[in-house]
Amino acid sequence: xxxxxxxxxxxxxxxxxxxxxxxxxxxxxxxxxxxxxxxxxxxxxxxxxxxxxxxxxxxxxxxxxxxxxxxxxxxxxxxxxxxxxxxxxxxxxxxxxxxxxxxxxxxxxxxxxxxxxxxxxxxxxxxxxxxxxxxxxxxxxxxxxxxxxxxxxxxxxxxxxxxxxxxxxxxxxxxxxxxxxxxxxxxxxxxxxxxxxxxxxxxxxxxxxxxxxxxxxxxxxxxxxxxxxxxxxxxxxxxxxxxxxxxxxxxxxxxxxxxxxxxxxxxxxxxxxxxxxxxxxxxxxxxxxxxxxxxxxxxxxxxxxxxxxxxxxxxxxxxxxxxxxxxxxxxxxxxxxxxxxxxxxxxxxx
Amino acid sequence: xxxxxxxxxxxxxxxxxxxxxxxxxxxxxxxxxxxxxxxxxxxxxxxxxxxxxxxxxxxxxxxxxxxxxxxxxxxxxxxxxxxxxxxxxxxxxxxxxxxxxxxxxxxxxxxxxxxxxxxxxxxxxxxxxxxxxxxxxxxxxxxxxxxxxxxxxxxxxxxxxxxxxxxxxxxxxxxxxxxxxxxxxxxxxxxxxxxxxxxxxxxxxxxxxxxxxxxxxxxxxxxxxxxxxxxxxxxxxxxxxxxxxxxxxxxxxxxxxxxxxxxxxxxxxxxxxxxxxxxxxxxxxxxxxxxxxxxxxxxxxxxxxxxxxxxxxxxxxx
Numbered sequence: 001x002x003x004x005x006x007x008x009x010x011x012x013x014x015x016x017x018x019x020x021x022x023x024x025x026x027x028x029x030x031x032x033x034x035x036x037x038x039x040x041x042x043x044x045x046x047x048x049x050x051x052x053x054x055x056x057x058x059x060x061x062x063x064x065x066x067x068x069x070x071x072x073x074x075x076x077x078x079x080x081x082x083x084x085x086x087x088x089x090x091x092x093x094x095x096x097x098x099x100x101x102x103x104x105x106x107x108x109x110x111x112x113x114x115x116x117x118x119x120x121x122x123x124x125x126x127x128x129x130x131x132x133x134x135x136x137x138x139x140x141x142x143x144x145x146x147x148x149x150x151x152x153x154x155x156x157x158x159x160x161x162x163x164x165x166x167x168x169x170x171x172x173x174x175x176x177x178x179x180x181x182x183x184x185x186x187x188x189x190x191x192x193x194x195x196x197x198x199x200x201x202x203x204x205x206x207x208x209x210x211x212x213x214x215x216x217x218x219x220x221x222x223x224x225x226x227x228x229x230x231x232x233x234x235x236x237x238x239x240x241x242x243x244x245x246x247x248x249x250x251x252x253x254x255x256x257x258x259x260x261x262x263x264x265x266x267x268x269x270x271x272x273x274x275x276x277x278x279x280x281x282x283x284x285x286x287x288x289x290x291x292x293x294x295x296x297x298x299x300x301x302x303x304x305x306x307x308x309x310x311x312x313x314x315x316x317x318x319x320x321x322x323x324x325x326x327x328x329x330x331x332x333x334x335x336x337x338x339x340x341x342x343x344x345x346x347x348x349x350x
Numbered sequence: 351x352x353x354x355x356x357x358x359x360x361x362x363x364x365x366x367x368x369x370x371x372x373x374x375x376x377x378x379x380x381x382x383x384x385x386x387x388x389x390x391x392x393x394x395x396x397x398x399x400x401x402x403x404x405x406x407x408x409x410x411x412x413x414x415x416x417x418x419x420x421x422x423x424x425x426x427x428x429x430x431x432x433x434x435x436x437x438x439x440x441x442x443x444x445x446x447x448x449x450x451x452x453x454x455x456x457x458x459x460x461x462x463x464x465x466x467x468x469x470x471x472x473x474x475x476x477x478x479x480x481x482x483x484x485x486x487x488x489x490x491x492x493x494x495x496x497x498x499x500x501x502x503x504x505x506x507x508x509x510x511x512x513x514x515x516x517x518x519x520x521x522x523x524x525x526x527x528x529x530x531x532x533x534x535x536x537x538x539x540x541x542x543x544x545x546x547x548x549x550x551x552x553x554x555x556x557x558x559x560x561x562x563x564x565x566x567x568x569x570x571x572x573x574x575x576x577x578x579x580x581x582x583x584x585x586x587x588x589x590x591x592x593x594x595x596x597x598x599x600x601x602x603x604x605x606x607x608x609x610x611x612x613x614x615x616x617x618x619x620x621x622x623x624x625x626x627x628x629x630x631x632x633x634x635x636x637x638x639x640x641x642x643x644x645x646x647x648x649x650x651x652x653x654x655x656x657x658x659x660x661x662x663x664x665x666x667x668x
Contacts, residue, residue: 147639155632
């Protein structure tokens, strides 16, 4: 049973991705494109040359962190749809510190990263507190927090950081994560040191979940809050902590964009989608750090490769959004895939 | 003061109508026990369909085009929501996840087809949007109230309010409504009494799809006038907030939607109102969301969700 369970835990994401890619091919066929041309353009866009690879890794970086944010909360059975808002406040805070503080790099950069994490943590703390103390469902609160983050951030960019402009000035070099070395290695893509930080954080999160009392308690609370309380754990504290850590990870994802890729922040007409895509990443990655890294790489490649599809095959980039949505559906409907797998195995056993 | 009200109320009704339709959809779905985060996506689908239909068939239907467009938007919204119903009722998927996927999928399909059919990221402006009713005969002659409520209002706003009353009647005064609510409160008891839980939930989700599509269609043909990536940004989630703020009651949801519509209209007309011109827009923009959080936290009367909301029903389990 255990091996069966483990096998389906690995099989379901793979089957879901395959189904999603097949569905994408069918959509291309139906709308009169050649799926092979389409997908080879996608592949070229993601891995065609050193520059493309650099940009793909660049795009993967925030996905790892936002995916970890959602996955960590999932471990405590909390659904952090608010990763998006946490990304935005993290991005804003990182840029804000990057612009306004004067300090040597060794202080400035960690300060900006830490600031982003704290901003995200605060954005996660509020829904965590409401959930723990008043039993308010975190999904609704985090959705509302997303919009509060979006509109307040736009207001701050327009009226505090700039004088009615839509983009802030660039951060100082002492707060920048951009890397001459990584960039030149990839034909001057926007690849930055953030990827190293993201991988490092993934290891830390793995350690917390698998090797510490905190991780054990958070998982226990996620499985069964009543039993955990009976065993003497502080359920409220663990719920709040899970949301705070999750929020901090979301904030870090924002710092990747603010300090690495763009070095500034612009007024947004809609969401950045880094946080929402984090949900897909976490689901596909089965909420484990390694799974999240792989899923982030997959979605990073899909999104980056999509940019090549209009020129290379005439296919609109949004095809990739449809594929990702379908993959989420298939993962979410894993009950039916598991059922089909069992049927198939049962027939083979006979 | 009366002048101020006369400028605010028509704008508030104008902004609320799509929210009311969509929020009513949310009420149906959540009352049956299916969480519908996908309202945003259903609105996107409705807006897309209404705009495309309007652009394509404006010559055929003439001045009836906007009405036919929103009916088509309703139908497509209903069909589209079947995906959510299948995933969350039959496949026992996490309803929130499925809703998130609906939102992604709707926007993806909408923009994909827009690019394929129009060769660019947004459609042209529709030829036949809704127009305001200049004045309703007789009623608009009532002093004070007449100009506020019966002059320069879109017919769709009246339809929205009418729908809310009909929804209330259906949910609270008919056997069908009682069954639908019982399925959301205690599906096992409902099942024992011979109510088909799955069927009721399917119907409820499809109704929410129709109303969400209608809301999106009305938004597109009154407020936005075209379809692009940024046509629907958050209106679906405001509607969801209205469902909760209105305590899962059709008339409550309508009241909340009217209130949120008022907040939005204030951010548009505030510059002309002396009292409000000093209030930054951002406060009015985030007000619906902050208020929803406060309502949930119990500061504005506790909001209690239907008991079985979000829980897939598995026959035979306790």
